[in-house]
Amino acid sequence: MKDAAIESLPNPPTAAPAEALGARVGHGMAWIVAVTVANKLLTSLAQIVLGWQLDPSDFSVFAVATAFAGLIIVCRDAGMRELVIQRGQDNYDKLAGPTYWLAFWYNMLMASIIAAVAFPLAAYLNKPSFAYVIIVIGMAAPIGTLGSMLQSKMRIDLEFARGSKIAFWSNSLRQLSSIGFALGGLGAMALAIPAVIAAAAETIIYGRSDKKRIWKLPAERDKWPKLLGDSRWLMFGSLANFSIDWAPFMVLLPLGLLSADQNGLFYFGYSITAQVGVMLGVSVVMVLMPALTRLNDDPIRQGQAVLRSLRTLMLIASIASLGLAACMPALEGLLWHGKWAAVVPATIALGVFFSWRITFGLTSALLMAQGRFKLYAWLTLFEGVGLTLSCCLAALVKPDATTVSLGAGLWLFVSRAGICMWVTKQLGLPRRKLAVAMCSSWIIAIIAGAAGWSADHFLNLRGSLPQHIPFGSDTIKLAIVDLLRLSIAGGVTSLLFLVLARVFLHEALLDVVNVAPVRLRRIMAVVCGVRLEPESTSTPPAQP
Numbered sequence: 236m237k238d239a240a241i242e243s244l245p246n247p248p249t250a251a252p253a254e255a256l257g258a259r260v261g262h263g264m265a266w267i268v269a270v271t272v273a274n275k276l277l278t279s280l281a282q283i284v285l286g287w288q289l290d291p292s293d294f295s296v297f298a299v300a301t302a303f304a305g306l307i308i309v310c311r312d313a314g315m316r317e318l319v320i321q322r323g324q325d326n327y328d329k330l331a332g333p334t335y336w337l338a339f340w341y342n343m344l345m346a347s348i349i350a351a352v353a354f355p356l357a358a359y360l361n362k363p364s365f366a367y368v369i370i371v372i373g374m375a376a377p378i379g380t381l382g383s384m385l386q387s388k389m390r391i392d393l394e395f396a397r398g399s400k401i402a403f404w405s406n407s408l409r410q411l412s413s414i415g416f417a418l419g420g421l422g423a424m425a426l427a428i429p430a431v432i433a434a435a436a437e438t439i440i441y442g443r444s445d446k447k448r449i450w451k452l453p454a455e456r457d458k459w460p461k462l463l464g465d466s467r468w469l470m471f472g473s474l475a476n477f478s479i480d481w482a483p484f485m486v487l488l489p490l491g492l493l494s495a496d497q498n499g500l501f502y503f504g505y506s507i508t509a510q511v512g513v514m515l516g517v518s519v520v521m522v523l524m525p526a527l528t529r530l531n532d533d534p535i536r537q538g539q540a541v542l543r544s545l546r547t548l549m550l551i552a553s554i555a556s557l558g559l560a561a562c563m564p565a566l567e568g569l570l571w572h573g574k575w576a577a578v579v580p581a582t583i584a585l586g587v588f589f590s591w592r593i594t595f596g597l598t599s600a601l602l603m604a605q606g607r608f609k610l611y612a613w614l615t616l617f618e619g620v621g622l623t624l625s626c627c628l629a630a631l632v633k634p635d636a637t638t639v640s641l642g643a644g645l646w647l648f649v650s651r652a653g654i655c656m657w658v659t660k661q662l663g664l665p666r667r668k669l670a671v672a673m674c675s676s677w678i679i680a681i682i683a684g685a686a687g688w689s690a691d692h693f694l695n696l697r698g699s700l701p702q703h704i705p706f707g708s709d710t711i712k713l714a715i716v717d718l719l720r721l722s723i724a725g726g727v728t729s730l731l732f733l734v735l736a737r738v739f740l741h742e743a744l745l746d747v748v749n750v751a752p753v754r755l756r757r758i759m760a761v762v763c764g765v766r767l768e769p770e771s772t773s774t775p776p777a778q779p
Contacts, residue, residue, distance in 0.1 A: 281410035282507060283570050285425070288417040291499030295488060296362055296423040298502035300369040302485030303356060304349055311345075311376050312338035314469030316387045317603055318462065324391050330462075332452025335384045337459050342376040349373030360489065364423055371427040379434030381450060385441035401440050409433035468608035475612055478619025479595065480509075483626040483643065492630035493639065500636035504581035505643075508559065508589050537601075538662035545597055545655070546672040547746045552590035553676040554732050557684030560586030561728045565691055565720035568713065581640040583688075588644030590677055591651040598658045614658070618650045676743060679735045687728030691720050737764045 315334040322330060350370050357366035389398045409429040416425035442450075484502055487493040493501065559566075560583045567579050595618070602611035622643060629642025655673060656666065696719060701712040736744055744763045760766070 281413050284414045285417050286503070286571050286575055288420075289422065289425070291496040291503065293423045293426075293499070294502045294506075295495045295499035296365055296368060297426040298481075298484040298498065299360065299362075299488055300365055300423070300427070301372055302481040304369045304372040311342060311473065312380060312383055313341040313463065314466030314473060315462065316383060317469050318466045319384070319387045320391055321603060321606060327388060327391060328447075331384075331388075331447060331449045333455040333458045333462060335381070335449045335452070336454035336456075337462055338384055339377060339380045342380050346373040346377050368423050368427045371424065372430055375430040375434040378431060379438055382434065382437030382439075382441040384449065385445050386437075388445075389441075401437065404440070405433045405437045408436050468612045469603075472603075472608060472612035472615050475614075475616035475619050476599075478616065479622055482619055482623040483639070486623055487626060487630060487639065490627070492627055493634055493636070497634060497636050497639075500575075500578045501581060501639050503575065504578040504585060504636060504640060507563075507578075507582055508556065508585040509592070534662055538659070538664050541597065541601060541659055541662060542664055542668060542672055543746060545594065545669070546676075546743045548593050548597065549590060549673055550676040550736070550740060550743045550747060552593040553680035554683070554729070556586045556588075556590040557680035558687070558725065558728050558732075561684040561687035561691070562721055562724045564688070565717050565724055568697065569717035569721060572710070572713070578636065580637040584637055584640040585644050587681065587684075588647045590680070591647045594651050594655050594673065598655055601658060610658075614654055618654065621650055622646050672743075675740055676736070679739060680732055683728045683732035683735065686731050687724040687726075690727045691724040694720075694723065696720050696723075733763065741765060 315338040319327060319330055319334050350373065353366040353369045353373075356369065357363055386398060386401075409432060412429040412432050413425050416428055419425070421428070484498065487501070488495060488498040563579050563582045563586070567573070567575055599611060599615070602608070602614075625642045625646035626639050629638045632638055632642075652673060656669060659669060696716050697713065700716050700719070701709070704712045704715060707715070745765045748759045748763055748765055
């Protein structure tokens with residue numbers, strides 16, 4: 236059932252034929268994956284430098300500040316972005332002005348509240364630097380309002396490639412500036428200031444391309460009460476969405492369940508693991524929500540699109556998350572030389588389960604596309620509260636980052652599997668097919684990741700090989716060994732996953748190949764061992 240607030244809204248146009256819509260979504264997903272990989276490489280570079288320059292306490296301050304700022308400003312843009320998309324292309328022109336100005340002044344109000352409570356919160360936490368960090372984080376929302384609202388127009392028009400390019404350059408600016416600020420000794424501020432820089436960059440880029448100049452359109456304040464009423468569940472959903480990623484950091488330290496260092500270790504491990512899952516999850520909403528909105532009058536096609544997207548995304552997320560878990564011991568030794576050794580078990584615990592996080596983007600896109608904002612909000616809140624409670628219970632069992640990470644991962648698995656099954660029930664998808672789409676890639680990735688980790692662990696090259704290398708300092712010898720360990724763990728994991736996927740996941744592999752850019756499709760087909768249909772070399776798949 237749709238929410239009453241949107242029952243009277245006109246249905247978005249569904250004239251796009253299956254081939255055209257599927258092609259655009261497939262092309263969009265290819266760009267999303269490519270940009271996600273590029274962003275991960277850049278974010279990893281920043282993480283390496285930040286790991287050397289900052290301490291667990293710095294990451295703890297940033298995590299808690301972001302959590303409190305997010306709690307206040309969580310309903311960013313007052314839900315106007317998603318509301319504009321849900322109302323469709325035909326209604327954009329008359330909503331562009333009032334939704335932009337409502338979002339801007341809402342964000343300004345929230346930023347002002349953050350500034351007002353910053354110093355009292357800092358005094359309560361006994362962390363003076365916290366106040367300045369949270370104020371800077373709060374500034375990002377009003378500065379980025381224009382870019383955020385114009386992004387919704389790009390999503391309505393299914394211009395995924397262009398949006399992905401802008402996101403890449405914005406993230407590049409953010410990560411490179413964080414490196415510079417960290418090298419400059421700014422501590423936790425090195426993580427906060429780049430958020431403002433990235434928001435300003437997106438506003439400038441999107442603003443220059445906006446022919447309507449929505450900031451010059453009338454605010455039409457008489458429409459604001461109705462718009463706020465229509466978006467109330469979207470705003471509540473944003474609050475709930477925030478709790479999934481940030482509520483544990485806001486609770487664990489202030490309640491004394493984790494020390495500042497353990498909270499920082501938990502955040503550092505989470506930020507490493509989440510790079511692929513969260514970025515892909517957000518991107519899935521960006522691509523699939525407008526696409527699924529166009530399929531509201533065709534539940535059969537909508538169900539097929541959901542099933543195929545789930546199968547493809549779980550394959551990508553599973554090997555990415557489990558591959559990282561298998562390689563993390565060698566990576567930590569190579570990049571940080573033991574400084575962050577305590578975070579390795581936490582990263583592995585999260586990596587085993589974090590591929591399930593990507594399904595949140597899919598179910599969110601489906602619920603919002605169908606206008607089921609109220610259900611989306613309550614389900615998301617249930618997941619966020621459950622995650623926070625799971626982390627707190629784990630901390631009571633043992634107050635360290637690894638135990639909390641394990642608690643978070645177990646909740647992700649249980650909640651995501653159950654909600655995926657329940658949300659898609661009305662689409663008429665066979666339960667068995669849905670379970671296979673969710674679990675097959677994950678189970679195979681666990682087997683492959685366990686094999687890769689075991690190969691590295693039981694060979695124990697770091698303990699036996701360095702003394703046999705006849706050249707270089709001890710640091711160089713250890714770096715050589717860690718590179719070899721990384722090659723072994725990553726190679727075993729990747730090769731075994733590919734072999735098992737070719738046997739058991741042939742259809743999913745073919746889907747991944749078909750959404751790849753045309754220039755890479757043949758190469759990926761050879762690597763994955765799948766045979767393209769004659770038309771697949773030039774025509775993207777018919778379903779998203």
